[in-house]
Amino acid sequence: MLGAMGFLYGAKKLDLPGAPPRVPLRGYVLALLALVASLLLVLAYWHNAEQREMKTVQAEFTAETDAIAELLRQRLAYFELVARGGVSLFATVDRPSAGQWQGYVDGLNIAARYPDMLGLGFAPYMDRTELQDLQLDMRDAGQGFYVVRPGGVRGRYGPILYLEPRTAANREAIGYDMLTDPARQAAMIAARDTGTMRISGPVRLLQDGSGQGTGVVLYAPIYRFGTPGTMQARRAALQGWIHAPLDVHKFVDIALRTTQRHTALTIRDRGADGNAAPLYADHEELAGADGDSRLDRTMALDLYGRTWELEFRSDARASLAARAPELRTTLGTGVLASLLLFGIALVLARTEALTERKAELLADSYQRSELRFRNAMRFSAIGQALLDRSGVIVDANPALAAIFDTTTDELAGSRFGSHFIDAHDQARNTREFAAVAEGVFRTTRQWRSAAGELRHAQLTYAPVPGEIGQDVASLVQVEDITERVLAHAREQALNRTLEARVALRTRELTHANQELESFAYSVSHDLRAPLRTIEGFSRLLGERYADRVDETGRDYLARVRAAAGRMDDLIDALLKMSRVSRGPLKLEPLDLVPIARDVVAELRAGQPERTVEVDIEPGLHAVGDAALVRNLLQNLIGNAWKFTADTDGARIVVGREADADGLAAFFVRDNGAGFSQEYVGKLFRPFQRLHNPEEFEGNGIGLASVKRIVERHGGTVSAEGQPGGGATFRFTLPREAPAA
Structure with a gap:
């Protein structure tokens, strides 16, 4: 370019005779201007092409992030199906045994199909009495002593009872009370109250010995006889939870293994307080990516009561580097075209500029539309095809x-x-x-x-x-939809099986009731006849042959008659306890105050020489069967009356405590002999006594009857006391009549 300018300058300056005609300066100037304009146009075109590629990279980034979010959601949906399968197992069996649960989980082949699911387990929802009964049942069945940790007395427990597959880490987790962990407890309570599956916030997985792993736990509630309609009914009918601990890092890696990722992903769990806790982060870093070249996007996924915040990052320059050969080819072709069309560059440049602007708009719009459609097909988890x-x-x-x-x-x-x-x-x-x-x-x-x-x-x-x-x-x-069709078929078969089992259990229950009535009849007639014979002949022997029998013989006869009398009392007690468990409940609103006063009046009439202060609080209202509730108060107040016999200033209080879970809570307290708290588990078992018969009479049936009456009403009963410091018995009854 400089050489040409110098040549023109020299020709104009010399203008010698006989020299070649001078080239007009205007023509070169126009040609140079055309060349400069064409080169600038090529550079502008190259810049626009780079911008279009940048927009394409951004569109691909958006489509890829949408696909990643959908894959994570679908992966969690698979785990929901697995958990609901465990709930269905409990619908067929009241509580599966450990072997049945192991067989079910082994059939799922979790280790191969769901390696990010560290196990599938069951945690019952129990109070302290139910926990103690479970521990005794497991010990009596030869399964060892079931230890719940952490220790301490709590109102409710949610310990892990089953957790399969039976790895060493899962065995160590058995007995852990998940209700003691705030993050797990929040998800468990939410699942219990809503009747739907819930996922916890970030927790330390029990299977991770290092304590560095981050995971979440999926909970599916299990109710007795189906899911109730109200929150109070769901709380009362909750049997426990199916839970599945998930390793978040494995979960993300497995969910996204089918897609080729170009983005860095960070997942945070955002709680109700607005604070975000980290769940997952890629180890890769965007080296050299500045604010202009880095692509960022944040999405929120609402998953089973939690919100996951997905943050995506990508280096746009790195993606453009893969398209560099095409851009360089575009630039080289433009420069070559500018040099070849040197003479007409100015005219074509103006036309090309107008055409290029229109073509850019059309191409950009078409490319966006085509890219959205193609990505929607390519990343869709549902099969799609275009047909002619x-x-x-x-x-x-x-x-x-x-x-x-x-x-x-x-x-x-x-x-x-x-x-x-x-x-x-x-x-x-x-x-x-x-x-x-x-x-x-x-x-x-x-x-x-x-x-x-x-x-x-x-x-x-x-x-x-x-x-x-x-x-x-x-x-x-x-x-x-094969799995859906098969699941529907299995559901119908399960319903038919359940109906057949209900009919079978109904027949078995009817037969058992008939056998119970026959047994009661035998006890009341057949067993009493021999006892009367023993007592009668012993009495005759003592009366007619008293002079022939020495003092030791007469003592033996007295013991025989006393034993026959105790046996007769035990038979009466058995009959009373069997009547407690039989017959339909006639629920009606009750005022416990007049019932308690009648019981106290009967006790005072039976022992008028005793002075006992009895305080009955007003407003003791509940719903229950009048006859059974009267039996309940007779046993509890009668116990308090009996065990304050040797107490100066004997006092009995019947009152009410704060209601909970739709149940009215009551108590009967005395300042009598009391008992040691370590033997509280024996109180409500038939024929279990903590005092010698010589001290306090009784046959150990009263408190067992109390437990049966309370449980028939859907309540609970507990006791606490100390030797010489009195005892307190607490029980609950329905506060309102159940809906028809």
């Missing part, structure tokens, strides 16, 4: 190829209907395409997999508007 007017596949996504066990290249060009078992039903294919022309059309069809398995699919046809003469006429979505 003859039903031939024009294009298909990888999900559809996975469904038919083939590749997208083999699907292209094949007839869509030929992949189903009724491929030769031409009438059906015609009806389907006719329905597509009128709008969205849904139907179901079947096909066989490469292994010969019969599969079910739901098809959704939709017309695709386009340009005249376009080969694409419709879009069809193919969703594999």
Whole structure:
């Protein structure tokens, strides 16, 4: 360029005779201006191309993040199905044994199919009495002593009872009370009150010995006799939870292993207080990415009562580097075209500028639309295909190829209907395409997999508007619903099995009641006859042959008669306790104050010489069976009356405590002999006594009857005391009559 300028300057300056004619300066100036303008246009075009590629990278980044979020959601949906399968097992069996639970979990093959799920377990929802009963049952069954940790007395327990597969880490987790952990407790209580599955916030996994792992726990509530309609009923009917601890890092890596990632991912759990706790973070860093070249996006996923905040990051320059050869080719071609069209660059530049601006807008709009559509097909977990007017596949996504066990290249060009078992039903294919022309059309069809398995699919046809003469006429979505169909069939079979079991258990219960009545009749008649014979002959022997029997013999006869009398009392007690468990409940509103006063009046009439201060608080209202509640108060107040016999200033208090879980809470307190708290577990068992018969009479049936009466009303009973310091018995009854 400089040489040409120098040549022009010299020619103008010399202007010698006989020299070649001077080249007009204006022509070179215009040519140089045209060259400069064309080069600037090429540079502008290259810059615009780079910007378009940057927009393409941003669109791909958005599509990839959407796909990642959907894959995480779908992975959690698989775990929900596994947990609900455990809930269904409890619907068929009141409480499966450890062997049954192990068989169920082994059938799921969790270690191979769900390595990010560290186990599948069951945690019962119990009070202290139920926990002690469970511990005694397990010890009596030879399963060792079931230890709950951390220790301490609590109102409710949620310890891990089953956790499979039975690895060393899972065995160590047995007995851990998850209700003591605030994060686990919040999810468990939410699942209990809503009747739906809930996921916890970040917790330290029990299976991680280092204590560095981050995980979450999925909880599915289990209720007795189905899910109640109200929160109070759900709290009362809760049996426990199916829980599944998840390793978040493994969960994310497995969920995203089918996609090629170009973004860095960070997951935070945002609680109700607005604070975010880290759950997952990629180890890779965006080296060299500044604020202009870094792509950021934040999404919120609402998952089972928690909100996961997904933060994505990507280096746009690194993505553009892969497209650098194309950009360099564009730049080189533009410069070459500028040099070749040197003479007409100025005229073409103006035209090209106008055309380029219009083409850029059209190309950008078309590219965005095409990219959105292609990415929607490519990243969709549901099979999709574009069909022409003859039903031939024009294009298909990888999900559809996975469904038919083939590749997208083999699907292209094949007839869509030929992949189903009724491929030769031409009438059906015609009806389907006719329905597509009128709008969205849904139907179901079947096909066989490469292994010969019969599969079910739901098809959704939709017309695709386009340009005249376009080969694409419709879009069809193919969703594999085989598991849904099989689950529905299993549910129906389970319902039939459950109905049969209910009928069988009803017959067994009727038969058991009949046997119980026969047993009671035998006890009241057949067993009493021999006792009367023993007592009568012993008495006659003592009266008629008293002079022939020495003092030792007469003592033996007295012991025989006393033992026969105690046996008769035990038979009476057994009959009374059997009547407590039989007969329908007649629930009605009750005022416990007059009932308690009647009981105290009877006790005072039986022992008028005793002076006992009895304080009965007003307003003791509840719902229950009048006869059974009277029996309940007779036993509790009678116990307090009996064990204050040797106490100066004997005092008995009958009162009410704060209600809880829809139940009215009451207590009976005395300042009598009391008992040692370490033997409280024996109080409510038949024939278990903590005092010698010589001190206080009784047969050990009263408190066992109290426990049965309270449990028949859906309540609980507990006791506490200390030797010489009196005792307090607490029990609960329904506060309101159940809804019809």
